[in-house]
Amino acid sequence: MNNNQIKNKRNIKRFIPPFMRKKTFAYSMLTVNILFITWVVVTETGLADELFLPGPLKIWQSFIEVSTEGYQGNTLFVHVFTSVNRILAAFIMACIVGIPMGVLMGASKIARALLNPLIEFYRPLPPLGLYTLLVMWLGIGEESKLALLFLAALPGLIIATIQAVQNIDPVYLRVAKGLGASKKTILFNVYLPAAGPTILAGMRISLGFTYTVLVAAEIVAASAGIGWMIWDAAKFLLSDVVIMGLIVLGLTGIGLDIFMRFIGRILMPWTRYLGP
Amino acid sequence: MKNILNKVSKTLFGSLSAMTLLMMTFPIEAFAKPKKITVGYLNLVNAQLVTKNLGLIQKEMPGVEVEHIKVGGGGDMLRAIAAKQVDFGGLGNPPTAIGVTRKLPIDGIMVLNMLDFVEAMVVRTDANIKSFKDLKGKTVAAPFGSTTHYLLLQALADEGIDPSSMTILDLRPNDIAAAWARGDLDAAWFWEPNLDKAVKRGGNIFMTSGIMEKRGYPTWDVGVVMKSFAKKYPEYVEKFVKAECAGIDFWINNPAKTAKIIAEELSLDLEDATRMMKGTEMVPCKKQLTSQYMGTSDDIGGFADTLVKTSKFLVSQKRLPKQLKRKDYEKFLDPSYLEKVVD
Numbered sequence: 303m304n305n306n307q308i309k310n311k312r313n314i315k316r317f318i319p320p321f322m323r324k325k326t327f328a329y330s331m332l333t334v335n336i337l338f339i340t341w342v343v344v345t346e347t348g349l350a351d352e353l354f355l356p357g358p359l360k361i362w363q364s365f366i367e368v369s370t371e372g373y374q375g376n377t378l379f380v381h382v383f384t385s386v387n388r389i390l391a392a393f394i395m396a397c398i399v400g401i402p403m404g405v406l407m408g409a410s411k412i413a414r415a416l417l418n419p420l421i422e423f424y425r426p427l428p429p430l431g432l433y434t435l436l437v438m439w440l441g442i443g444e445e446s447k448l449a450l451l452f453l454a455a456l457p458g459l460i461i462a463t464i465q466a467v468q469n470i471d472p473v474y475l476r477v478a479k480g481l482g483a484s485k486k487t488i489l490f491n492v493y494l495p496a497a498g499p500t501i502l503a504g505m506r507i508s509l510g511f512t513y514t515v516l517v518a519a520e521i522v523a524a525s526a527g528i529g530w531m532i533w534d535a536a537k538f539l540l541s542d543v544v545i546m547g548l549i550v551l552g553l554t555g556i557g558l559d560i561f562m563r564f565i566g567r568i569l570m571p572w573t574r575y576l577g578p
Numbered sequence: 579m580k581n582i583l584n585k586v587s588k589t590l591f592g593s594l595s596a597m598t599l600l601m602m603t604f605p606i607e608a609f610a611k612p613k614k615i616t617v618g619y620l621n622l623v624n625a626q627l628v629t630k631n632l633g634l635i636q637k638e639m640p641g642v643e644v645e646h647i648k649v650g651g652g653g654d655m656l657r658a659i660a661a662k663q664v665d666f667g668g669l670g671n672p673p674t675a676i677g678v679t680r681k682l683p684i685d686g687i688m689v690l691n692m693l694d695f696v697e698a699m700v701v702r703t704d705a706n707i708k709s710f711k712d713l714k715g716k717t718v719a720a721p722f723g724s725t726t727h728y729l730l731l732q733a734l735a736d737e738g739i740d741p742s743s744m745t746i747l748d749l750r751p752n753d754i755a756a757a758w759a760r761g762d763l764d765a766a767w768f769w770e771p772n773l774d775k776a777v778k779r780g781g782n783i784f785m786t787s788g789i790m791e792k793r794g795y796p797t798w799d800v801g802v803v804m805k806s807f808a809k810k811y812p813e814y815v816e817k818f819v820k821a822e823c824a825g826i827d828f829w830i831n832n833p834a835k836t837a838k839i840i841a842e843e844l845s846l847d848l849e850d851a852t853r854m855m856k857g858t859e860m861v862p863c864k865k866q867l868t869s870q871y872m873g874t875s876d877d878i879g880g881f882a883d884t885l886v887k888t889s890k891f892l893v894s895q896k897r898l899p900k901q902l903k904r905k906d907y908e909k910f911l912d913p914s915y916l917e918k919v920v921d
Contacts, residue, residue: 353660353680374896375742434756442747442757523719523747523757534748537653537723538897539660539680 356542361549364542373543374534376526378550385516385528386554388444392451393512400456400508401501404463405493414464425457429515433522442523454515455508462504466497495570502566506559513555528554612811614643615818618655618664620799621648621751623770623854624691626668627843628836629825638817650750653723659684665807666818668799670725671881675889678910679898683805685912686881688819689866690799694788696857697726697797699767700758700781707765707784710734714743716764719757722748723897725797726767729790732891736793770854771844788857796884800911812915819915823863830860864920867913875917878908885910 338358344350345357352360368378376384407414424432433450440446470493478492494501520529528551535543617635619626629635636644647664649655652673658664659682668690669677677684701707705716710733720727727748734741749757751772757763758776765784766776777783787797801822808815829836833855841851866872873879885907892898 353682437753438756438760441760441762442749442753443762522753523749525745525747530748534722536657538676538892539656539682540897540899 353539354541356545360542361546364540364546365550368531368543368546373531374525381526381528381531381547382550382554384526385520385551386558388447388451388519388527389509389512389516389558392448393455393509395448396452396455396459396508396512397505400459401463404460404501405467405489405497407460408464408467408497409493421457421460424453429454429518433518437522446522447519447524450515450519451512455512458508458511459501459504462507463497463501466500466504467493469500470496495572498570499566502562502570506562509558509562510555513551516551610811610813612642612665612807612814614645615639615665615807615814616645616647616663617818618647618649618658618667620652620655620668620670621650621771622668622691622799623696623840623844623851623858624668624799625825625829625836625860626690626822628828628839629822631839631843632825632828634821634824635818638821639814642814650752651721651724653721656682656723659802659804662804665804667802669802670799671797671884671888672725672728672892673723674800674802674910675885675892675907676723676898677802678885678907679889679892679900679902684802684910685805685808686800686802686872686910687808687815687912687915688801688822688863689861689871689881690801690822692791692859692861693725693769693797693799694791694857694859695783695786696773696854697729697767697769697787698773698783698857699726699730699765699785700773700776701765701784702761702763703780703782705764710737710739713765714739717745717747717762719747719749719754719763719766719768721750721754721768724768725787725799726769728888728891729787729795729797730767731895732795733785733790770857771846771850774846774850774854786857795887796880798881798884800881808912816915816918819863820919823916823919826860826862829855830862863916866916867920872911872913872916875912875914878911878913881911882907 341355341358345352345355365378368381370377372378373381403417407417429450432453433446436446436449440449474492474496475488478488483491516527517529517533520527521533524530528547532544532547532551535541535547615635617626617630619630630646633644636642647658649658649667652670655664655667655669656673656677659667659669659677667684670693674686705712707713707716713734718730720730730746731741747763749766751768754763754766754768755772755775758766758781759779767785768776791797801819803815803818833852837848837852837855840846840855841848844851846854861871867874867879869877869879871879872881882904886901886904889898889901889907893901
């Protein structure tokens, strides 16, 4: 009997993912709950104007409505899918360009000197200012949107990769060279594994930054995308759709981040701690 | 000696009473006088440019800092109002219908302008668009939520054309001009001063907002004031209306000088400014009180009907959750300031 109970408990425990069993998860849930309760109290008591902050129920209704009937011709799934597609396409392109560039700039002083002015100049430019120009050059189609997201993702990646490469213990390099390793071997067996964790951290930050320009990228001439939906709904003062869109956008961001950490764990099993 | 004493006491008494008077009136004055007023004006060709250029509002309110903020379109203005960033603003009828239905704290106090061919649909000449049916499969732009977006969808609905048979894009007027220059668009319904840039680059006017007015869809811009401001400083709302009315009178009486002002304000050629001016119909303040426009406090005019019609349309487009009754839109229109100014 007693044994059976223990067994049952173990069985239940098996279904709870490991991260949920941690104490820190309980603390995180505490923050979420406090926020949620404040939201309910503020809206239920009429402290907040419904026009600016609708209650959770209203948001839920708009979630259901947009999921089933859609917002201006597209369902929520299509909006999310379009945006995530744009983000991933731009981000992957940025990784393909940015990480090798960062390795090159980290390993070679000349490459760094050649490319630095370019990156240092455009990095602090506000995306919207850049966007006007991109629209004029590339038009109002997908190209300008992807270009903006790409440019937002790139500098974070490059800078993190440079940092990662420069921080590699020179002993590793000397040993590899002393043992007669080829350049290719050094790149794939020394540089990338040693720099991997920092590069991954850079990728996560850079993905977050790409998210911040999503709404800006979808302002001009989009007719689908979660950023566009938020922008359009704001124009018509549909704050329930705006807030619902923001929550969904945030959740997809968290989802992508978890996915990236998962990839990191598979590619680099030697790094146990990959941030919070 | 007695005489002198008398004089002294008189002066003392005089100055004392003056001081008490001042002390009595000053705090009230200070209380009822805003430090600064913010006027959001639309980037459009109307008499608000004249009022701004001649500093007419400032003349009505000495000692008050008057700030003008240029706002691109109705959607942006609605956001500025919702965020309480302006005291006075201008809104086209669709954003007004949205704002009033969503219970934004604003009152409509005067007609800024009626929209004629200052807003028009330009089509690329080589796209060979002769009727609305020819728009099928084409790329059409309009600033969403604005008067022209409303007219475009309304015109398509009247002709029985499905809007999804073409690509309708949301672009702001300056972005339309840029996209047009690149050849990304086949048609666009928007307004001056950017409209002209499209016409000059291989476009011709296919439809105007004035023609749509004759079909029963008038579009206009109404001057609005934040309710909280109007409650606190009613005299200053009157002063504002007075200044804008003076701007409208100046527009009507001095077309040549007005064209010069518009050319200066919007960096245009005098010739273009003159033509654009003719596309906007200014309504003298006295006429605004007739049944076609604002009407009177006892009998609100046709603007309320336009708002009913516009919101009905927006509800059908799922841009508005519900529609209000005519009397709710009547409550928004407040011609009392105009009545005081005209008398």
